[in-house]
Each structure stands twice: as structure tokens, then as C-alpha cells.
Amino acid sequence: MIQQRKILLQESEIPTHWYNIVADMPNKPLPPLHPATKQPIGPEALAPLFPMELIKQEVTQEKWVEIPDEVRNLYSIWRPTPMFRAIGLEKALGTNCKIYYKYEGVSPAGSHKPNTAIPQAYYNYKEGVKKIATETGAGQWGSALSFACKLFGIDCEVFMVKVSYEGKPYRKIMMNTWGAKVHSSPTNLTNAGRSILEQDPNNPGSLGIAISEAVEVAATHDDTKYALGSVLNHVLMHQTVIGLEAMKQLEKAGDYPDIIIAPFGGGSNFAGIAFPFLQNNLIGKQKTRAIAVEPTSCPKLTRGVFRYDFGDTVGMTPLIPMYTLGHNFIPSPIHAGGLRYHGAGAIISQLLKDGIIEADAINQTECFEAGILFSRAEGVIPAPEATHAIAEVIRQVNQANAEGVSKTILFNLCGHGNFDLAAYEQFLNGKLVDFEVSQAEIDASLSQLNTPII
């Protein structure tokens, strides 16, 4: 007899619909505003950037949105993803809490990002788009979109943050292998990039700058659209396949989570696993805690303010109601590149304001320690982003142990760390440092904002 670790689903159990939490929210997210007029914008304002079907999904109030068969067919390349009972981790922690994790690293790109890359590429393809421009930080999103575009014969152009372009060459090659063109951002190809380089030729780049460049390319070329890997409503909705599968899997295991934990960058990872369960909270059937875990060096949820802000550095995107550190905030160079973003999306921000979700911030050394422990107990070496969830699991387990209670904890292991081993080496050699953000630094960044206060 062997103790069961994995809870698997058949391909026929891939969800047929995405879940749109907006339908169940007591307070709906505030509308985006035009960057110049600061008036609410309608769907048509987004038409230069996105295909119409995605714009509809961005603003829909429908609770369930059907997943096209073509998308489900491609999801089946790696979905349903396995759920694991973390037997090894439970033993290592000496707890009688039950720990489950959903493992999204089995996708070809190694993270949850293809869950939205595939439908985004699909809707662009359906509307005849020839090219998609995007940005990427650590490279998870860029590689996912490169793969998705190749499946539909769409050209893909990726603006990759310079520090990552130079520090993570394998991610770039992965995108090239799937046929994408990758630039080190800031580039000389856009006005946004040129203006940044004029001020500072050695600018290391940031996600905000790279977004400005990709948006500019899409806005100025008729055959080109833009795609974003997080933050926006439709992106978060696409990721709910994670949580919907997880619900079925836990049902098979006869369990339901007391606590759900996921890393937090722009929100897609967290929303993906948590929203389907929060549905039961919102209709009064459950009281699951959902904890978003951000790095202490980029603490928008725990130390930011809730106001309108731009999604990019240059100020080209609509103004979004968000918990933000200010769009000029430059996060320290932690290894979890996917979490280095100044703001949270509109839905997440409203949920946090309304007390429906929680947030915590953790330093990277605590995260890598958790990552090493996990890899030795469970096998997979987690992505730096994913280690934030594991570190929080350990905090919650320790608290439950101290209180003498047993909790059922579910977390999202959003990706493997095969491309991040240089960070593990730093940690193993005792060279990994933490970055503290002073209140003065946050205040200085926020004081530059002249965007509407909520």
C-alpha cells in the first residue's frame, strides 16, 4: 500500500467556464479612467490594444464565461495540473496540519502563465491579429506568450527588462526557441525607451518601462495588439482554471481549505487559486482565509495606498484603482522578478479594501530557506516567486502548531525554479541579502503622484 500524494483529474474535467468574481463582489471595482481626461473610459478606449472579445471579458459582469473548445484543447497539453498532498513537507514540519499544493510548473513554460497566454493568443488569432507585443520581467510571462503565439502562428515581440535579459539568458533562449523576438528593455525602438535612455543610458529597466514600450508598439501599429500577463480582470479570470480544478481535487480528497496561500505580484497567481473558493465565502457558505504574499521589498498590499495609478512608468495606460507604491517606485533587485511590480489590479485591491482577502509580506531569505526545505522534502525546486507561498505556509503551520489546532492549507506552487538556480546558489553560499524599504522611500514615491485619490 502506498500513501496517496497526487490527486489527478482527467482531461474531460478541465473546466468548461472561467469564474468571474466581479459578479459576486459586494462592492464592484471602480472603473478605469482615461490617462489625460481622468474620466471613466468605455471599452472602445481599449480597442487599439486588445481584441474585442478580451475587452468584453475585461468588463463583463457575467459570473461564468465559457472557455472555447479550442482553448480547452490546448490547455490539455498540460492541464489538468496535479494536486499534491505535501506528505514530505508535513513530516519535515512535524505538524498535523494538512498541506495541499496545486502544481502549475508542469506547463511547458514552467508556470501558470500559459493559462491566460493561450486564450489571449486565441482571441487575437480569431480577430486576425498578426503580432502581439508584450513585456516580461523574469521571463515567465514572455515565454508563456511566445509558446501560445507559436501555436496560433502569431508573431510575438517581447520587451524583457534589461537586468533579467542579461541575468537570465536561458529564459530568452526559451522564447527564441518558440519563435519570439526578444529585446532588452529599455530599447531604442520606442519613444518611451529612447526618452528613458536619454536620461540614463545605463538604465537597468523595469516592468513599468517595458510595459510602456510594448503598449507603444501596439498603439502605433495597426496589425499589432498588446497582451498583459497579470493585473487585468480578464487575465485574473483566465487563471481561475487553477482554483476550479483544485476544488474538484479537494472534493475527491474529501477536504476543503481553511487557508489558501499564493504569491502576489500583479494578482493572477493568487486570483487563480483563491477566487473560486472565495465564491463560497461571498455567498456565505464558507469562511476560508485567502492570504496574498508579497516581498517586503515591494509591499504594495501591506504598505501601499489605495488610489488611482498608472499601470506603467511613462503613464500611457488607463488609470486603475489600485493599492500602489506609485508607478515610479523601483523595487530592489530581489530574485522573485515576477513580484517586482508597483501595484495590484482593481479587483484584488477592492477585495483587500473590503477585508475579503488578507496580505502578508516576507523577506527573500526566509523565502529561500523555505524553498530549500521544500525541495528536499517534496522534490521540486520552487521558483523564487513560489517560495513566498511556502514561507507563509510555514508561518501558518507554526501558528497552528502553537495553538494546538490542525488547519487544512492549500497553496499555489506556481512554477519551478529551474531557471533561477543562480539565486539558490547565492543563498547556499550565504550571499543572499534582504532589502528593507523605508517609509521615507515609499512616501517619496507616492508624493510624486498627481492621480485621483479614491
Added chain:
Amino acid sequence: MIQQRKILLQESEIPTHWYNIVADMPNKPLPPLHPATKQPIGPEALAPLFPMELIKQEVTQEKWVEIPDEVRNLYSIWRPTPMFRAIGLEKALGTNCKIYYKYEGVSPAGSHKPNTAIPQAYYNYKEGVKKIATETGAGQWGSALSFACKLFGIDCEVFMVKVSYEGKPYRKIMMNTWGAKVHSSPTNLTNAGRSILEQDPNNPGSLGIAISEAVEVAATHDDTKYALGSVLNHVLMHQTVIGLEAMKQLEKAGDYPDIIIAPFGGGSNFAGIAFPFLQNNLIGKQKTRAIAVEPTSCPKLTRGVFRYDFGDTVGMTPLIPMYTLGHNFIPSPIHAGGLRYHGAGAIISQLLKDGIIEADAINQTECFEAGILFSRAEGVIPAPEATHAIAEVIRQVNQANAEGVSKTILFNLCGHGNFDLAAYEQFLNGKLVDFEVSQAEIDASLSQLNTPII
């Protein structure tokens, strides 16, 4: 409705026994000989290197060997592995051949190697061994054994071929993350290493040299044993979990392979998928073709001779009856480091001699072209070793198409290429070269042998 790609098994379907093909072979493999006396050796001669249970497995004639529950429990970290119907590849090739692949890259180490690393660590643990020494080329085997040793609290010391140690730093960090000590071989730590370095301080290392070093460490330390990742009978047997699962999966799909294809280095990958099916050939029930694919730059199966030879460079191991290029043969620096070994194991060599299996050799540019095609059609970027199988699949499909027939082809996708992207970059930039081996080169290497001729 979505078209099914994956055929999954439950953990309860992990095989309960390994299959030992020796029991069904018409001509049994010839015995190993003592390196000095050149007389057949008994099990006791292997006792300094291996725990007794593995020595028993090395020489057993039993058809089925039970897998301990502890091993099945740890196999369940990643097993059963998925089988895929290669819908995307079939479409890309425009064929009505059916192509299936077993994907072993889902293991924590990213290849099939943990299938034998776990039981080897287990039997060492049961016999109180404190440390295991081993060698690794590209790092697949070393990382698998590091992980397995960590699960049982055994120290692991890895001699990694210098060129790979320097060229694949991520593999080394992976081993460190799982707690292993890794040396760049040749080292100053062993007589074998020192003697090599005395002749050539810049020696780039080879698998044969690294084996000499690891064997020496095990032979000269009471608390230390040795472990090998391929070639030996018990290693090949452990890998049969691949083929045994594949049989169940194809049965669920209502299919049976006409052709089985796997890359060939020392034989564990090929044996793993092919042997359980060859059982049906040997008892006269099926006529499946099994093709082992080696690189043209290391062509022991297609251009070597069948005679006794050493497993290592220095000549410390027993003499094994093998197809060999000579133990001093230095393969060209192709990217499929796992296939750069001068000889084949005793079982494989006997099967080839008896016409029960076939072999083919392919150049690395043809292999990488196949790898790129595969990654764009199926998602996974394959390890350079695995691309050899894919290139052969394409050859067989083209032949079937030309003949107007449909074949059912099964191949082993033995690992992902996440750590091998530098090789893909070379290929994409048109800088990948092929290496031809002249007959004079092979003759020169073989002429140095003074080992018994069969």
C-alpha cells in the same frame, strides 16, 4: 469535446515489480571478468562497491523482482508519469502514423534517472551505508542521486566531468540544493584523478575518468559505496517501470506499438521503455521493432565491436561483454552529454548481437532540428539526449509515409532541456556543428585494447 492527449494512471497503478529481461533472453549475457585475472567474477567481487541486495539484483535470473513499498511510496512523488498522444507532432509531420510518448521529465530532477536513484539509495540505506560516490556527465544522473540520497539522509559525493561542471553550472547548483558535494573531475582527491592531471593538467574530463574516481573513493572507504546511473543490469531493470506503465497506458488507449524508440547512452533509458514490450517478442507474441538511437559521434552500437572492455578509463571496473569503441575513446563534445559513453551494457549488447533490437546513429543538427519542431508542436523543449529519439521518430514516420502505411510509434521523452538551452541557442544561431568519426579513429582506439575477444 476535447481530443484526448494524455493517458494517466493512478498511483495505485505504479508497478509492483521490475521486469528482468535476462529471464527471457535466448542467450544470456556473458559473465563479467576480473580486471586482472580475466576470470569470471562472482557477486562477492562487487561487495566493496555495492550493497548486497543490488548485487543480487545484478545477477538474478528471476523474471520479476518486487519493488519495496518504501520505493513505490517515493516513486509516487512523480510517478506514474504521463503518456501523451503526440497530436501536435502528428499534425506538424502530416502523417497518419500514431505517435505516443512517455514523458519522464516530470521527475524533480527532470529525467528518468530517479527511477533507479531512489531504489539504489534505498538499498544502501537499508544496509547502513553512510555515503555514496558517483560520477555524472551532463548532470542528470548526479542530480537524481543527490535527490535520492537526501530522502534517505545519505551523503552524496559527485564527480562531475569538468567540461560539464564549467558549462552547466545550474546542474551543479541543483545537486547542491539537494545537499550533495560536487567536484570538477579530474580532481586531486584520487589516485586516478592525480595520474590524469599529471599527464595533462588541463584535461577536460570524461565519464570514464569520473567513474574511475568515484569507484576509487568507494573502494577505499569502508562507509562509502558506489552507484552507477546506467549500463549495469540492475540499473536497466529499475528503469522498466517506464515500459510497464507505458503498456498499461497503451492498453487503455487500445493500442500496441509497432516501433519503440529511445536515445542510447549506456542503455537505461532504452531498456526502461523497450524491455517490457520485448518480453512479448521473446515469448513469440509480438514483433515490435525496438530502435536504440545513438549520436554519430559516439557510435558504439552501429560501428563498435563486441568484446570485453572496461567500464572506465583507468581500468578499475570488471571487464564487461559490450559493444565498445574502446575505453580510451574520447567522444566529441556534443551537447547530449548523457550519450557520450564508449560502451553498452552486457544485456543490451547481447540483444543487439542476437538481432533482437536495432540501432541507428544520428547527427546532432538533425536532432536539434527535431527538438525545435517538437517544442513548437508539443510544448516541452526536450533534452538533447531526448531529441535523438524524436529525430528517429521523424525518420520512421517519413518512411511509413513514403510506403503509404500507418505505424504506431512509441518513444521515450526521457527529459526536458531546461538546462540545455545554450545548445538550442547555438542551433538557432546556426553555430551548431556535427562531428564525424573516421574509421581510422575507431580503429586506433580499438587497437589499444588487450581485453578478451568474444
